[in-house]
Amino acid sequence: MTVLGSTGSIGRNTIDLIARTPGRFRVEALAGNANVDLLAGQALALRPAFVAVADRRAYRPLRDRLQGSGIEIGAGPEAVIEAARRPAEWVGASIVGAAGLQSTLAAIRRGAVVALANKETLVCAGDIVMSEVAKSGATLLPVDSEHSAIFQVFDFRQKNRVEKIILTASGGPFRYYDRKAMGKITPAEAIAHPNWDMGAKISVDSATMMNKGLEIIEAHHLFHLPEKQIEVLIHPQSVIHSMVAYVDGSVLAQLGSPDMRIPLAFALGWPARMPAPAPRLDLAAVAALTFEIPDTERFPALQLAREVLRAGGAAPTIFNAANEVAVQKFLAGRIGFLDITDIVAYTLDALAPAPPASLDEVIAVDGQARQVARDFTRAAPPAI
DSSP states (O other): OEEETTTSHHHHHHHHHHHTSTTTOOOOEEEESSOHHHHHHHHHHHOOSEEEESSGGGHHHHHHHTTTSOOEEEESHHHHHHHHHSSOSEEEEOOOSGGGHHHHHHHHHTTOEEEEOOHHHHHHHHHHHHHHHHHHTOEEEEOSHHHHHHHHHOOGGGGGGEEEEEEEEOOOTTTTOOHHHHTTOOHHHHTOOSSOOOOHHHHHHHHHTHHHHHHHHHHHHHHTOOGGGEEEEEOTTOOEEEEEEETTSOEEEEEOOSOTHHHHHHHHHTTSOOOOOSOOOOHHHHOOOOOBOOOTTTOTHHHHHHHHHHHOTTHHHHHHHHHHHHHHHHHTTSSOTTHHHHHHHHHHHHOOOOOOOSHHHHHHHHHHHHHHHHHOOOSSOOOO
């Protein structure tokens, strides 16, 4: 097996599960970004054949830490792609953002079982990725808790009997804030998710509900359903992770504690199931499960995502790229919370490239969108 993004939140949870089942998995390759201490520690514990670090500046420190281990080391984006190409049957694709696209595609093209925790891959290049899956015979196992939940209760043999799928959302920490209060949200507040332990970027996406917009697009590709058959429902307890409604009125749901090790264990053990150390769900203690319709006026990212999915072509690539830039700006204190969605909408309006027909064209559109988003300025940016 190979873990791409092993030093991130999903990657660390994957490593935790591997460590709890000694002898079950043989690690072929690990890939991280720049956290040399953590990556070196993982490598020395798991003894992969190859370790890649995306940040070239981290090569020498990593080499020094692994000297004498016999582990091959590579640096730079091309080394991460090389890690994906190594002969592992199972690949965890958990590099955050569009940066994970090329390595994920490399694993897909050789027919691997790919546990996909990188939703941006399908948002940026869904048609291309799914075409490559069909060509290579690769298997995509969704790791996002929502898509994993749907995968577990979706009857692929009777897809025409599915009425709709229902993505649940915690609503994030600001679901009752008015627009004025949202304008004062700080990065520290935005990354403090009430239910899930996630990285900064994903936590901000949850707070804006941009993550749910990305998940609508991802679900469209994973389950081959049109936008109108994908619903979003606020579920603050994060116990029901998503649902599938069938034409006979049945609604099947997957429930569990809000712990990413549950969908990860499903992907690691598939097609069987393996133990996971997540807290067991106690419905009596939870006592009540509540649901709300999302407010698209306060959280316009949801409606924007639906428009993007209907538009198709390059729009999803632009949508994702602009959001990544906007979140970076927000976390750096350069823009306000409400500016994130404004930047995405502005970038979508500013660009109208032809639909990308290849990975190179996706990368080109992604670059154009990032530049437009970086150049976006407001007349009077709010103070953070």
